[in-house]
Amino acid sequence: MSIVKMAKKIAFEVASPADVAKADWVTAADIAAWNIFMEWKAFDKIPADGSSISYRELAAAIDAQEDLVARIGGFLVSVGKLREDSPGSGRIRHSRVSPLYRSDHPFAPLATVAVGNGLKAYVHWPEYFEKYGRREPRGQTHTPFGFAWGHPELPPWEVKALYPKYAVQFTKAMKSRQIVGGNMEVVGPGALYDMAWLGDEANAKRGEGRGSGSPLVVDVGGGLGQLLRDVVTAVPAIHPDQCVLQDRKEVIEEALAGGDAFIRGVKLMDHDFHTQQPVKGAMVYLLRRILLDYSDELATGILRQLADALPADNPKARVIIMEERLLDTPVPQNRIVDLVMLNLGGKLRNESMFADISRRAGLRVVKFHARDGDPTCVVECARSE
Numbered sequence: 001m002s003i004v005k006m007a008k009k010i011a012f013e014v015a016s017p018a019d020v021a022k023a024d025w026v027t028a029a030d031i032a033a034w035n036i037f038m039e040w041k042a043f044d045k046i047p048a049d050g051s052s053i054s055y056r057e058l059a060a061a062i063d064a065q066e067d068l069v070a071r072i073g074g075f076l077v078s079v080g081k082l083r084e085d086s087p088g089s090g091r092i093r094h095s096r097v098s099p100l101y102r103s104d105h106p107f108a109p110l111a112t113v114a115v116g117n118g119l120k121a122y123v124h125w126p127e128y129f130e131k132y133g134r135r136e137p138r139g140q141t142h143t144p145f146g147f148a149w150g151h152p153e154l155p156p157w158e159v160k161a162l163y164p165k166y167a168v169q170f171t172k173a174m175k176s177r178q179i180v181g182g183n184m185e186v187v188g189p190g191a192l193y194d195m196a197w198l199g200d201e202a203n204a205k206r207g208e209g210r211g212s213g214s215p216l217v218v219d220v221g222g223g224l225g226q227l228l229r230d231v232v233t234a235v236p237a238i239h240p241d242q243c244v245l246q247d248r249k250e251v252i253e254e255a256l257a258g259g260d261a262f263i264r265g266v267k268l269m270d271h272d273f274h275t276q277q278p279v280k281g282a283m284v285y286l287l288r289r290i291l292l293d294y295s296d297e298l299a300t301g302i303l304r305q306l307a308d309a310l311p312a313d314n315p316k317a318r319v320i321i322m323e324e325r326l327l328d329t330p331v332p333q334n335r336i337v338d339l340v341m342l343n344l345g346g347k348l349r350n351e352s353m354f355a356d357i358s359r360r361a362g363l364r365v366v367k368f369h370a371r372d373g374d375p376t377c378v379v380e381c382a383r384s385e
Contacts, residue, residue, distance in 0.1 A: 026079065033075050034101055035115050038108065040064060042073075043094075043101040052085050052093040109172035116166055117145060118336070121343035124148040136342065138295050143345040156344050174223075184227070187234045193320065193369045193378035199237035201283050201316075215282040216242040220273050220306065221290045223247060224255045225263050227322075228286075232262070240265030244279050247271070273302050277309035281317075285309065288322045293346040296357055303361035303381075310383045319363060321379035325370060326350045334375050354379045 012020060037043055045061040046053055055073060059066040073092055076082040081098050085091040100107040121128075121144040128147045137143045140155035151159045160167045185191040202216055216238060219228045222245045232238050240262060245255065249270040255263050271278065273290070285306045291299040306319045326348035327334045338348040349357070351368045354377075358365050362384050369378040 052091040121148040137345040144343040281311040307362035319381040325377040
């Protein structure tokens, strides 16, 4: 256990129950304060060189009332997010944490999404569950996220499209390598699931005269192709033209617009994975961070489309699910992801949950690949016998 986690655990155990509960009120105000300062780009106006700025200067820079800025800034000083030259000086400077909230910092979009996908919906939970019942969302619409943003009849991605400013921040957050899993290990001892065997399959296809362009790997909902690139780089026997990248039309267009040579070599396909899979008989269908966005019913439907596409005459063909799993021992970092997915109509799943939706889709779990304490998992599925 890290020193920070140990210190938090000790503080939790020795503080009075009332003090523990009241600490949550401070956290709520803290989020509100840094979020509005981000919205106003106040952190951008605080000198990056470590020097200070007065509340009057900061208020003028963001076109806000000085007294209001001082009250919010004073709270951020109280929790250590900002530093004050001296008590009552009316001058503040960055702390070691606050530069993260500058609009040019790669962390900033993640913070924005934490509020937009998380807190904004959390505060509407009482009204949401009163209206729709005390149960998980069942479909792509009428989610806590859509409800909180005022458009319950729309799926989350259509809601985001109505707010271009937020959509830009969300896209930036999703491009973070910590989120999309770029440069992940897919071969060797460090890989959770070793895909080296696909190299032999790629060579075999060419040796049998079926052509290097026949489908070998289909990345379903693969975004801009980060995972597919990792696979082809790690397994050079796989040629890009043996791979198919599928996603929504606007995502495929963005991938093409990037002018990347690798992407140009891959077969790109506009595809809704809730509908029939058009590429039949591939050796592997990849699903990276897809199923967690959907309810059990919808996730089962996605898997069913892939089960139907698997070649009936090749027992080695696989559907490979790569996701964050629900850890059996609850830890905050894992469970907060599950609650955000609840807002979006999805959920994290453990081994038994994956087995259940796979079975209902006509698949069997060959092996559940996971390491103790690591939330990442790979679910290796084959066609049911």
